Amino acid sequence: MSFISRGFRGKRRDVATSSRVPPGQHVVDDFPVLSAGPTPRIPVSEWKFVVEGEIDQPRSWTWDEFRKLPAEQVTKDIHCVTKWTKLDTPWKGVSVDTILEGVETAAEYVMAFSYGGYTTNLPLEDLTGGKAWVAYEFDGQPLHPEHGGPARLLVPHLYFWKSAKWVQGLRLVNEDQPGFWESNGYNMYGDPWREQRYWGD
Amino acid sequence: MARTALLGRLDWQLGEVAELVPQTPRVASLVLDVPDWPGHLAGQHVDVRLTADDGYQAQRSYSIGSAPEDPHLEITVERLEDGEVSPYLVGEVRKGDKVELRGPIGGYFVWTAGDKRPLLLVAGGSGIVPLMSMIRHREHTGSSNPTRLLYSSRSYDDIIYRDELERLAAGGNGLAVAHTLTRMHPQDWRGYARRIDADMLAEVGWPKAEMPAVFVCGPTPMVESVASTLVDMGYDPATIKTERFGATGG
Numbered sequence: 284m285s286f287i288s289r290g291f292r293g294k295r296r297d298v299a300t301s302s303r304v305p306p307g308q309h310v311v312d313d314f315p316v317l318s319a320g321p322t323p324r325i326p327v328s329e330w331k332f333v334v335e336g337e338i339d340q341p342r343s344w345t346w347d348e349f350r351k352l353p354a355e356q357v358t359k360d361i362h363c364v365t366k367w368t369k370l371d372t373p374w375k376g377v378s379v380d381t382i383l384e385g386v387e388t389a390a391e392y393v394m395a396f397s398y399g400g401y402t403t404n405l406p407l408e409d410l411t412g413g414k415a416w417v418a419y420e421f422d423g424q425p426l427h428p429e430h431g432g433p434a435r436l437l438v439p440h441l442y443f444w445k446s447a448k449w450v451q452g453l454r455l456v457n458e459d460q461p462g463f464w465e466s467n468g469y470n471m472y473g474d475p476w477r478e479q480r481y482w483g484d
Numbered sequence: 485m486a487r488t489a490l491l492g493r494l495d496w497q498l499g500e501v502a503e504l505v506p507q508t509p510r511v512a513s514l515v516l517d518v519p520d521w522p523g524h525l526a527g528q529h530v531d532v533r534l535t536a537d538d539g540y541q542a543q544r545s546y547s548i549g550s551a552p553e554d555p556h557l558e559i560t561v562e563r564l565e566d567g568e569v570s571p572y573l574v575g576e577v578r579k580g581d582k583v584e585l586r587g588p589i590g591g592y593f594v595w596t597a598g599d600k601r602p603l604l605l606v607a608g609g610s611g612i613v614p615l616m617s618m619i620r621h622r623e624h625t626g627s628s629n630p631t632r633l634l635y636s637s638r639s640y641d642d643i644i645y646r647d648e649l650e651r652l653a654a655g656g657n658g659l660a661v662a663h664t665l666t667r668m669h670p671q672d673w674r675g676y677a678r679r680i681d682a683d684m685l686a687e688v689g690w691p692k693a694e695m696p697a698v699f700v701c702g703p704t705p706m707v708e709s710v711a712s713t714l715v716d717m718g719y720d721p722a723t724i725k726t727e728r729f730g731a732t733g734g
Binding site: 286287288289290291292293294295306307308309315316317318319320321322323324365366399400429463464466467468480481482483484 | 492533542572576589592711722
């Protein structure tokens with residue numbers, strides 16, 4: 284400890300749950316909204332979800348088809364790079380394992396892409412093995428457009444910008460290329476427990 | 485300069501409070517002397533980290549209000565009574581104290597004077613701060629880029645940078661400032677006195693055919709409303725950049 288902020292004590296509201304709060308984060312009760320532009324409005328009648336890239340047969344689902352896939356209810360802690368952590372958030376969606384079931388690919392990375400043009404890059408192994416979902420309900424309600432509805436990616440073990448709002452599909456790729464925030468100063472991987480917020484962290 | 489600085493690791497560094505400037509009853513600017521500041525672009529922010537004597541730490545992000553050309557780094561902070569960091573920065577901190585920070589952060593919500601599109605800036609409350617960096621950058625570079633600011637505050641006394649904005653708008657180099665007050669306004673108030681709506685944006689903003697660059701910063705409901713209204717009015721969503729504050733900036 285090199286530097287002490289004179290007169291600072293802090294609120295220490297997070298003590299009871301501190302083992303669940305990554306370094307530099309604080310717990311919030313509401314659900315802040317962060318996005319780089321206007322919220323896209325995607326009618327579910329026009330919504331499609333696709334898997335493409337390094338895959339023999341690209342896959343796609345309409346909204347009705349997607350809603351018939353086996354869904355899971357999960358409760359997860361989420362961590363935004365802007366420093367808030369929200370504990371025990373309840374989601375419903377389709378596991379990426381289900382979406383990729385039976386897919387043979389040599390790809391090791393994924394570029395998730397969204398309606399409105401957003402992209403974010405992840406290693407494929409961070410989306411499989413029960414670690415990621417395409418979620419369409421939050422707290423028992425259809426996911427609000429501000430929070431990424433009709434559907435968003437949910438990758439709770441990474442900073443929340445990796446959980447692409449308004450997700451449209453997953454592109455399987457051989458090389459890890461930076462997505463939107465990753466091109467704008469934010470970390471390629473984004474592990475909150477290693478505080479990988481920005482380039483070089 | 486800021487681009488290359490971002491390529492390396494953003495290390496924590498100490499800034500010394502050179503000046504505290506009260507802006508409103510709840511908002512103050514901290515003018516910081518940061519010896520190794522790598523430079524920034526207008527619109528970027530910094531992370532601030534406070535450390536108690538037992539090692540407890542808290543971090544928050546704050547927008548930079550100073551222009552890249554200014555000799556000091558200025559952050560302007562609204563004191564949130566339930567907050568953890570803001571009541572320290574606005575209330576406890578004194579001139580000569582040191583504050584730990586790292587940055588600059590964010591490469592998207594930025595404007596440089598080389599961008600010749602007309603500029604529409606829409607601010608709510610302390611959302612003016614990164615837009616003020618753009619306005620000051622514009623001034624420093626001698627730009628006469630046509631620029632309109634629509635700024636929503638709760639009351640006259642809550643207008644941050646009020647005098648400076650008035651002075652810059654009177655400078656005759658293409659900056660126009662329109663205020664709206666949403667809760668209280670003086671009896672002789674001649675600005676708007678309601679929440680920002682489509683009529684106001686049509687009066688203050690640029691025709692969409694002029695393809696303005698648009699920056700919107702403020703509380704989430706205001707940003708959501710302004711951005712979606714502009715899209716409904718026919719503005720290209722790709723030209724609208726937003727930055728949103730939750731109620732929990734702390």
